[in-house]
Amino acid sequence: MVTEGKAKGSVVHSQEGASKSVDESEAAATAFAKSVIRIVFISLVLDLLSFTMILPLFPRLLDFYRSQPENAMLNSVLKYLNSYKTAFARQISPRFDVVLIGGAMGSLFSLLQAFASPIIGTLSDKYGRRNALLFSMFGNILSVVLWVIAYNFPTFIASRVVGGLSEGNVQLAMAIATDVSTPETRGSTLALVGIAFSIAFTFGPMIGAYLSQQTFSTANPFATAATFSLSLLLLETIFLYGKLPETRPVRSRKDEVEASTKGLGLLSLVHFLFLFIFSGMEFSLPFMTFDLFNYSSKENGRLLGFVGLLAALLQGSFTRRAAPVRVVETGLISAAVSFFALARIDSQKGLYLASAALAVTSATVVTGLTALTSMLGGEKGRGKMLGGFRSAGQVGRALGPVVFCTLYWWAGRESAYVLGGTGMLAVAFLFWLNIENPRHSQVEKKYQ
DSSP: OHHHHHHHHHHHHHHHHHHHHHHHHHHHHHHHHHHHHHHHHHHHHHHHHHHHTTGGGHHHHHHHHHTSSOOHHHHHHHHHHHHHHTTSSSOOOGGGHHHHHHHHHHHHHHHHHHHHHHHHHHHHHHHOHHHHHHHHHHHHHHHHHHHHTOOSHHHHHHHHHHHHHHOOHHHHHHHHHHHHOOTTTHHHHHHHHHHHHHHHHHHHHHHHHHHTTOOSOSSOTTHHHHHHHHHHHHHHHHHHHHHOOOOSOOOOTTTOOBOOOTTHHHHHHHHHHHHHHHHHHHHHHHHHHHHHHOOOHHHHHHHHHHHHHHHHHHIIIIIHHSOHHHHHHHHHHHHHHHHHHHHHOOSHHHHHHHHHHHHHHHHHHHHHHHHHHHTTOOSBTHHHHHHHHHHHHHHHHHHHHHHHHHHHHHHOHHHHHHHHHHHHHHHHHHHHHHHTOTTTOSGGGGGO
C-alpha cells in the first residue's frame, strides 16, 4: 500500500511538473511573439513614413523636371499622355497632366512589385525572413540615395524602379506576423500592419510636404525630404539588424508542412478584383473633387487625412476583434455603399460621409484577406504563397487607375461610380458564395 501510494504521488507530481513546463513554454512563446510584433510594427511605421513622404510631392517634382530645358524622356511621356487625353470627347484640364504622370509612375511601381513579390517571398523561405528583410532594406536605401541625387528625370525614374523591385517590407512583415502568431490571434496581429499603414499615410505626406519647402540644394529642391527619408531607412535598418530575430520555423525538409494552396486562387482573385476597382476609385478622387468643389491639393490632403485617421481607429478596434471573414465582407459592402454615394453626391458633407465608408474599406478588406491567406497552413513555402497573393493585388493596383479613369472621362462620374459599386457587390457575392461553401474553400474552417 505504501509503495502504491508513493507511485500515485510520483505520477501526480510528474503531471504537475509537465503541466508547469507546458505553461512556461507557452508563456515564453507569447512573450517572443509580442516582442517580434512590436519590432515589426516600429520598423513598418519607419518604412512607410519614408515611403509616403514623396506622395504629395509628385506634382512639384514633375513641374521641376518639366522646367528643365533638355528632358527627352519626360517629353516623350507627355506626348503619349496628350494622345491619350485627346481620345476623349470632354476636355481634360492640363492641370491634371502631373496627376496622370504620377499615376503612370504608381502603376509602374505596382507592376514591379507584382514581379518581385513572389521572388522576395521565395528568398525568405530559403534564407530566412530576417535576411530577406535586410536585403530588401538595402534596395530601399539605394532607391532613396538615387532620389537624393535625382537632378534629372531619368535618375528619378531609376529611383522608383529600384524601389519597386526591392520593396518587400510589407509582405515580409506579414510573413513574420504569421510565423509568430496562432490561428486565433492572426487577424488581430495582422491588423497592426494596417494600423502602421494608417499612421504613415496620415503623417508621412504632411512631413514630406513640410520638408519640401526646406531647400538646401538648387540642383534638387527635394533633397531635404529625400535625405530625411533616407535617414528613416538607415535608422530602420540598424534597428532591424540589432533587434529582429529569425522567425521562420527551422525544421528538416521532411518535417516541414507544405503550405496549402487550396483556397489561394479564390483569395488572390478577390484581392485582384478588389484593388483593381478600389485603386481606380482612389486615383479618380482628385478629378472628382476638382470637378465638383474645385479642391486644391491641400483640401484633398485634408480629406485623405480624415480617411487615414478613421481607418486607424477601425484597425485598432473592429478589425482586430472581428473574424477575418466578417471583416472582408464588411469592407466590400462598405466599398459598394461609398461608390454609389460618390456617384450622386453634390455637397462636401456628402463627400465626407462617403469617405467615411471608404475608411471602413481601407481598414478591413486587405487585412482580412491577408489573414485568411495566412491561415491556409504549413510553414514550407509560406513566404512564396504570401508573395503570390500580394502580387495579384499589385497587378490590380497597377491596372485599376488606367481603366477606371478612362471610364470616368468616357462615361462620366455617375456611370463610372455606379459601375464600380456594382463591381464591388459582385466581388462581395463571389467572396460570400465561395468562402461560406466548404465545397469551394476550406479556409473558413480555420475560424470555427
